[in-house]
Amino acid sequence: MPSEMALGEMLPEEAVRDAAHGGMDDVYSKPGHLIRRLQQIAVSVFAQECADHDITPVQYAALVAVRDNPGLDATRIAALVAFDRSTIGNVLERLEGKALIERRANPDDRRVKILKISRRGARLLDACEPAVLRAQDRMLDPLDARERKAFTTFMRRIIAQQDQPK
Amino acid sequence: MPSEMALGEMLPEEAVRDAAHGGMDDVYSKPGHLIRRLQQIAVSVFAQECADHDITPVQYAALVAVRDNPGLDATRIAALVAFDRSTIGNVLERLEGKALIERRANPDDRRVKILKISRRGARLLDACEPAVLRAQDRMLDPLDARERKAFTTFMRRIIAQQDQPK
DNA sequence: CGCTATTCCTCCGTATACTGTCAATTCCCG
DNA sequence: CGGGAATTGACAGTATACGGAGGAATAGCG
Structure with missing residues (x-):
């Protein structure tokens, strides 16, 4: 594992998990965890680009x-x-x-x-x-145009539902 | 606007925005903002369910x-x-x-x-x-089964890309 | 006009979240 | 085997994030 490991370059997650446990359909796949990771990434990417x-x-x-x-x-x-x-x-x-x-x-x-x-x-x-x-x-880099649209739509829908519960 | 407005029940966002500005394709539609809102919602829903x-x-x-x-x-x-x-x-x-x-x-x-x-x-x-x-x-409530799968896949892909940048 | 409810901001307390630093310790290479 | 590199936990500093309390000011109703 690299010594001073900033979050942006942290990657041993899967490796450690596999070595230690091997769980796959666990907490780490739940939306809560994924969303938190996403937010982490969004902040990190923003900070990188706007460092100046x-x-x-x-x-x-x-x-x-x-x-x-x-x-x-x-x-x-x-x-x-x-x-x-x-x-x-x-x-x-x-x-x-x-x-x-x-x-x-x-x-x-x-x-x-x-x-x-x-x-x-x-x-x-x-x-x-x-x-x-x-x-x-950069955040949406791994998604193509159609996927980006779908992804954004999903997010919007979840947010809208929370804003108007019922 | 209701007096004690917890984040979970905050809804005047759109109303205020429309009244004041009317912008649509603005910061509020960008992934960064949507992801932050998503994280907000995830934490809020978790807190509600696990209050006890x-x-x-x-x-x-x-x-x-x-x-x-x-x-x-x-x-x-x-x-x-x-x-x-x-x-x-x-x-x-x-x-x-x-x-x-x-x-x-x-x-x-x-x-x-x-x-x-x-x-x-x-x-x-x-x-x-x-x-x-x-x-x-509850977080994924507004998505059907197929959409949930796609949404999760998108999130995973974004996270994976960030874990292995190139 | 007076009283109550509301609104606005501020402060406190708690919990994330990350960077940078430090001391203690262990590792590893020469 | 000796010493620099690496690792680990702890701490300080900064910035979100949210609930709750409280004081100042206003609004609205009788």
């Missing part, structure tokens, strides 16, 4: 949402990108810390803080768009 | 790995379930805290700590197996 831009997938999604919907508050941005209210708070804090967004109090309703992307944030989004597209593409 | 057992998906996976491969150390368990070495450390610590596993020093190699499931851990795994199966099933 110092931004995470979550921060990217939030930043896009803020850009495309200026004037919304944190709660509504959270709903857009499907984040928890608590989580979005930290993410926006980091974005503000990097001067990618601006948070301003709303005079009309002093509970809310209005969100707006900064010029710097807009520039960053433009700059990393090719990398993001590459990342999205 | 006080165990998380990650802890469950680790516990099964320890049960099925007694005598392995943390690094090898991590490779089995595709966790980071740091992450597995915390997970095992919690499992040991709940007395679900036992960690013992290996006399032959004093770097290593041998892992073994406890009787309590084994009982818990037996107890929550039905709930776990229900959870795995």
